[in-house]
Amino acid sequence: MSQNKMAISVKGLRKSYKNVPVLAGVDIDITAGSIFALLGSNGAGKTTVVKILTTLLKPDSGKVTVNGFDVEMSPEMVRQSISLTGQSAAVDEILTGRENLIMIAKLRHLRSPTLVADLLLKRLGLTDAANRRASTYSGGMLRKLDIAMSLVGKSQIIFLDEPTTGLDPEARIEVWKIIKELADKGTTVFLTxxxxxxxxxxxxxxxxxxxxxxxxxxxxxxLKKLFPPTKVEYIEKQPTLEDIFLSIIA
Incomplete structure (x- = not known):
């Protein structure tokens, strides 16, 4: 993992909707090859941050660079180096699962798009449904297909906006394994x-x-150091991230 190169840099990011501030001066630096998690309650602005970083939304002010490119000055260069899995599945439901993946592989000019598709279908446990139209997939299957589509090619930065929502525990653990593997190979993962x-x-x-x-x-x-000292009852209990989160936003 690189200790120097910044994959993402956000300084003074602001965004309002109809004069209602959503982001009020956000600063973030993310090292290349790391996994960064952005937490927040519903409506906190997590998806707005992701949309700005992926060039889908313009900021009101602030400086935002992704893979060294300014999101406003060089949006095309940003898009070439990222993949995004949003909260809503970006799947063509008329196509089969395999056809969706082959289409993305062709758009990314990869060799052997069918092989790429089949490997990802296997990895996400979708081989049996590969030739079915995506319109017949359950919500969890659509989510897995959407994640598979974001893994086509070797994007330097992957944005995952609540990627495991709707997945069963086994599928969640498989996605976790994939995320860890991506980071181990140098991919930067931005996770909400x-x-x-x-x-x-x-x-x-x-x-x-x-x-x-x-x-x-x-x-x-x-973050654990920000939590009040542990109370000794019958055993000493380490605070969970949930304990810390609730304590901080209270």
Whole structure:
């Protein structure tokens, strides 16, 4: 993992909707090859951050660079180096699962798109449904197909906006394994999640977005130091990330 190169840099990011501030001066630096988790309650602005970082939404002010490119000045260069799995599945439901993946592989100009598709279908446990139209998939299967589509090619930065929502425990663990493998191979992963155990398991650094600002940003060990000292009852209990999160935003 690179200790120097910044994959993502956000300085003074602001965004309002109809004069209602959603982001009120967000600052984030994310090292290349790391897993970064952004936590926050519903409506905290997590998805707005992701949309700005992936060039889907323009910021009101602030400087945002992704893979060294300014999101406003060089959006095409940003898009070439990222993949995104949003909260809503970006799947063509008329096509089969395999056809969706082959289409993305062709758009990314990969060799052997069918082989790429079949490997990802196997990895996400979708081989049996590969030739069925995506319109026949359950919500969890659509989610897995959507994640598989974001893994086509070797994007330097992958954005996963609540990626395991709707997945069963076995599928969640498989996605966790994939995320860890990506980071081990040098991919930067930007993750938003409402599952605090997910951030606890995966993230190198965790930030909490609250009322439009990052109120804490650090490793899990650093966040644990912000929690009040452990009370000794029958046993000494270490605080979970959920305990820390609720304590910080209270």
């Amino acid at each position: 999640t409402q599952y605090l155990d997910e951030a606890e398991q995966l993230a190198d650094r965790i930030a909490i977005l609250h009322k439009g600002q990052i109120i804490v940003n650090g490793t899990l060990a650093e």
